[in-house]
Amino acid sequence: MSVEPRPTTKTRRNPGSQSALRQLNQQRIVETLLGTGPLTQAEISRQTGLSTATVSNIVKIMSDDGLVSTTPTTSSGRRAVSVRLNSEGAVAVGIDVGRTHVRVIIASLDYRIIAERAVPLPLGHLAIEGVEAAARLLNELLEESGLQHSAVVGAGVGIPGPIDSRTGTVIQGAILPEWVGINILELLESALEVPVYIDNDANLGALAQVTWGPHSTISDLIFVKIGSGIGAGLILGGSPHYGHYGVTGEIGHATIFEQGMICRCGNRGCLETVASTAIMIELLSRGAPEPITTEDIVRLAFERDPATLRVIDDAGQAVGRAMANVANLLNPEVIVVGGPLAELGELLLDPIRRGLIRHAVPSVGESTQIVMSSLGNRAEALGGATLVFQQQGIHSAL
Template identity: 65%
Template sequence: MVSTLRSMTSATANPGSQSALRRLNEQRIVEALMAGPATQAELARNTGLSNATVSNIVKVLLDSDVVSTEPTTSSGRRALSVRLNSNSAVAVGIDFGRRHLRVVLANLAYEVLAEQTLTLEAGHRADVSISAAVDVLETLVADSGIRREDVIGVGAGIPGPIDHRTGSVAQGAILPGWVGLQILVHLEDRLGLPVFVDNDANLGALSEVTWGPYSGVENLVFVKIGSGIGAGLILNGLPYYGNVGVTGEIGHATIVEHGHVCRCGNRGCLETVASTSTMADLLSRGEPERLTADEIVRRALARNPAALRVIDDAGLAVGRALGNVANLINPEVIVVGGPLAELGEILLDPIRRGLLRHAVPLIGESTTLAMSALGSRSEVLGAAALVFQNADIAHHT
């Protein structure tokens, strides 16, 4: 796990403060304990913290019921073994999609305790969707037997950029009715819990280095291909947010100079040639109903020639855009997620060809390209991880 990951979306984030340093040290202790029980001396060695700091943090975590201790021996000497009480701090992850709502409860051991997914109407209103999320959360907490006081915070993601200066949804979101909404304030008012918000692609990147198989990777790109196309960036072990929080908008990279007008106002953007909406437009001609992303996947897996051609064209375009990204930041890993993840190599192969064609050879050949192992849960699991990276775990009671 990347132990120093921090979000810039918390309303109280101040990386240089004593409280932020204390939370970071507490997180280092908690993450070290995820590997199993350890003595305080072992924790000091594993985290690089002093024995006194570890002792003080363990006392705080013990008082908050985050850990338990018991006497043991180490190298023939009496010692104190520290064990994580993983369910003593529970995070909520909420993923507001274009047509879905997904909610999970997760513990400190990065285990899903409960989850539920709902289908929403296209263009759903924020107040209706937030009310649905509140209802689902309350039901999951009640049905799973989790104490409300053990819920330390809520992470939420939406398919669109968030202006970190204001915490509001910026222009360009897939949910146009949400633009200008201060989602952080709305959710905190309704839930009465600390809330942390981020773009869904950023949360996908975070999930890959916490829940996924890339915990040791410090430079990673997560690209989500859906109704929109966006990328989340992990650079030098930290999420990269740029100046105002709007990064990774590769869906609006120009691919066809005189192409179709994009919803952003430019022409020939990647989204106009490679989004699932564009694929559906192309494949729905002559069909009685508009195809869904699931139907596109089904046809491609059945080797339908038209579906395979559309996916191949889209993959090459995505690979071209990723080649430019790779040339700029030289990531170790590029992970592809979104509703087409089930396609595997059918989608990865053209993306790889596009990447190798447009990246510097050394960069293209040394960059690992993979499909997300987390599937459709990437964003919601990243939202839960966002809570653990930001919430004050030891002082939630």
């Protein structure tokens, strides 16, 4: 059955390619300047091991892009060039598009929020309406902050659904059915007039945890967003994980009950059919005078309504069981739970933890921390800003 092993040509990462090399070298220079403050080109060369010619070329390109300023100076009596990062000369935009809102954040290179605003959108809005609202909001915020449009190096946009990176479209199974099949990237780039990077909202939530959140030292983190759908964003080995074509973290479709309810994905008994806010609302609205909302679930739980507590307990244990499979597979250090139920705190964490410990390999169940997200409803937009920095090679992976 075995064939003769053969040597591999290592073409995938193409480490010798000039553009990959330049990006890597630019990352080194940015990291060095972030760590130390302004340096001369000669000092950058010494601290990075790069040749002075390489440093000089890359500083020229970064200066043309507005990422750094250069000023003549002297060093040991010689003429030199001092290089400084432009913290507000170049800003990134993070945008979070939800079912009923859009949020825009403007962030500086050194991870400060310059401006932020959210506006409501009607349920079932068309993709173009969401995009136009985001563009209006961005222009308002730029004007109010006294920033030029040209200062925006790019926008990172979170979409609540799986995005097929081969086509740039939201694929079926998204929480926004009106957005499915539309080339959202083209739509956004023409409305925002900046380079746009799109990603799934849970991925951006994960990215925010390790850049803006309290988990900056964590290499392996799972961000679980429990909402109308359930999805996860993965930080693995220090970097976001996108897989073959970007459809990752679809834990909402883990089979929990082999013969359970039919799911919108076409399977049966998926986690979403037992633990999404949509099913919780459906279960708790039965017999109620009018349909309840997610906010009602939070309120009723704190009022210790028995049916609400039971529904949360069952949902939490099912999420915990799905998390056990994830933890057995990936051995994360931390699992962060986000979404509109994060306010429940221990009321939701406790059953998730029980489900995790019951179904995980003992050593993994005991050592995996589970916490609620502390970034609230701005996590996805903050992750969007980080995405811009990373995609442009301004910061290295993490």
